[in-house]
Amino acid sequence: MSDKKPLSSVNDFVVRFANVNGSGSASANEMFARAILRHGVPVSPRNIFPSNIQGLPTWYEVRVTEAGHLGARGGVDMMVAMNPQTWDKDVAGIEPGGYLFYDSTKPMPSSKFRDDITVIGVPLTAITNSTYTDPRQRQLFKNIIYLGALCALLDMDPKLIEQLIGEQYKTKEKLLSSNVHALHLGRDWALQNLKCPIGLRVKKSDKVGDRIFIEGNSAAALGAVYGGATVCAWYPITPSSSVAEAFTAHCKKFRHDPETGKAKYAIVQGEDELASIGMVIGASWNGARAFTATSGPGISLMTEFIGLSYFAEIPAVIMNIQRAGPSTGMPTRTQQCDIIACAYASHGDTKHVLLFPEDPAEAFEFAAAAFDLAERLQTTIFLMLDLDIGMNYRLCRPLKWDDSRQYDRGKVMTAQMLDEGRDFGRYLDVDGDGIPYRTYPGTHPIKGSYFTRGTSRDRYARYSEEGSVYADNMQRLVRKFETAQDLVPRPLQANAERPTKYGVIYFGSTSPAMDEAIGLLEARGHQLDRLRVRAFPFHSSVASFLAEHDFVYVVEQNRDSQLRQLIVNENGIDPVRLVPIVHYDGTPITARFIAKAIGDHHDRLKVTPLRKAVS
């Protein structure tokens, strides 16, 4: 039947599940990914879901990668086609030689299949209906039954899946045993009726190490707990809502007074994003560490307050879990498309600090650091995640905390300092770093109070509309932003084996795809030095990197190469030397895409000697 040799690979393939949203498939699919991890084999799963609760198509993609390539790969080696709505497209998407797994209860015409793939039919509905009578049970256990069949087909150890079921239903004995039963129903059927295993196999390995499996949003929320955030105000918006929900869960676990049971935090679901950022500004003004989490449309609504934070110099932390824009855009698709919107958010001359974590581990670290930076710099700090790292489980190094670490509460003048006669000017640059002292409300009966305004004031916070006073303040804010350059996480550089005139700049969730692409490019004979930018304002090493290379590719997930624009604008360099490599269809960028785009451009750059060209 097959005119193409079936794919054969151990611990290196992509399985995609095509499901109907709301059918309970997510937990079975996630268990599949976790089971492979338990084999000691790294996986990188991605949920591709619609903006819908029930009925629309949803996919779950698991990249099995012993080599540890955690970016999306592109292509599908095995399709678990459980959704008739997307059947044709799903079948068409399988790599030649790949595998199609489907529910064969009802016969399908041969025109619905392909000749160059291996078709594996399991009568899932028939098995389910003969075992269960309750409709909801039928739906849920069907998922576990296909998991059991896959276990046999991919040569996975069923004990490891049983172990996971055991952990999930620790306290629910009945559910535990019925899930294990369903697993074996599927596995036994496959073993008896199909040739197991197929060419794609999972073999035990030791490549996971001590790494953890966590969503970026949860890690960022935990970073906020560790970073001392006490006030969280938010408004539901995909893909950021799970930040606030995770913060709530973490706080319930870690932030209740053991004696009184009272909460050492306050979480308020605002009526909109304006109220959310307003509460953050109010709480920070009053000396608490506060944050909000949102996505593009929320940032748009918050911009007036962001300007206030910049000009009145009030700390704030905004976690922006980016999604495809503009307007409502594609809420459930990933992009890095708010770089310009956040860097220059609000009217007037404004600039803001952005942090670009590459994975959940950095999301945790940068989230905690964001509160120190916000209070040190007395301004808004954006933690720029995206849907790809925010809402997907990602394998990353364990989270670490140094118990000797103290919070940097920034320049706060206390009652004692005021009593000692320290000169307090709210907007007075006493240290030459552009950062003034502030006082918390209620500090001292007669000293240190001031009136906070979004409009003009002098160094002592006295109202003034004088042009020179305004300009003086704006210049100090520039100095403060220069100070920020050396406080934010520095770029990380990795050089090619051989010296090269070509470089590449990338950031955030592009990281794993970029790392993998470097290998592909090297195989094609291209050497590239790499610089991963981790924050804005750019450290001086960004300018040095640009100076050291003739051409620098800037890889990012938006249409207008926004980071490149920012680099060109802030460094005043010739844009021709910065080559945009952009991916913006809402799917995560892949190594294949990067390697092709850079490779093709690079080939064109290579000067062919004239004699050779005409011969």
Place this chain on the structure above:
Amino acid sequence: MTYIAKPKFHHPGLKKNELGYTHRDYEGKISTLCAGCGHDSITASIIEACYELSIEPHRVAKISGIGCSSKTPDYFLGNSHGFNTVHGRMPSVLTGANLANRDLIYLGVSGDGDSASIGFGQFAHSIRRGVNMTYIVENNGVYGLTKGQFSATADRGSKSKKGVTNTDNAIDLVAIALQLGATFVARSFSGDKSQLVPLIAAAIGHKGASFIDVISPCIAFNNHAGSTKSFDYVREHNDAVNRLDVLVGRDEIAVDYAPGTVQVVEQHDGSTIALRKIDADYDPHDRLGAQTFLAKHAAQGQIVTGLLYVDPEADDLHAHLNTVDTPLNMLDADALCPGSAALDKFNASLR
């Protein structure tokens, strides 16, 4: 006069309150509003109320939005921190500030444009949440700083200074506050300090969302015939249901009231409100009754003033969130950070 710095000296015999502060200690900078502005009378009433309550001035946080009314926090309590925020967003900033430090007194000052138009949502939601605050709207029915446009509290049929008739229905913030569960609701008139001062004092003593709508005529743009927010109109149509005395601490009820004419309300801060009834049938503990009473009188063109509703058993957002007694902004890393051992355990649960 506004260009003259306010002199610091004062009469040595100036009366002092329990804390030893004089009136002057509760004042702020010289007002830059128009001479005769109703808002300045409200400023004076706030100063008076804080003096009477012997509040430490620096323990008050004054928060406002944008507009004439929102400028006024600069003109009282000069030793308090103030925050002139964003148009219509005072309630959210105040809510956040309150979450950060439950021990301060929060005074939110806003206007009718700020609270009934651009900030209508934030007004409503801060009331719904029961933020412990005194929310004062200095209500003049017009946009003063932009020179006289109608605001959303301007009555239908009232005339602007330029002679335009307002065709939109008015928003009654008091009625909305009652509907949304405010636990202290009052209305007063900037021209009636004897009614307003005790209302502000009582609102400060109330634990929960206190809302006071103060009709405050705009001398420049809304004090003409045809306006329903002019001094003359409000004086003629003012229908006070009660008058208040706020009695602090040891000052037991010293005034002799005729039996049945006074209702006594104990407040969370230990003070007592003595309500002298003017309308014998009016019950300020009956939310539904208050709503009906207001609606009926509004239909007759009357402006009902006084303490319209109070729930002496009210609680606030901190109670709803069950937050610790220590202000959140005082908690240090020891109290907030779970530490590395907890993190190791957390990591182990993710493998």
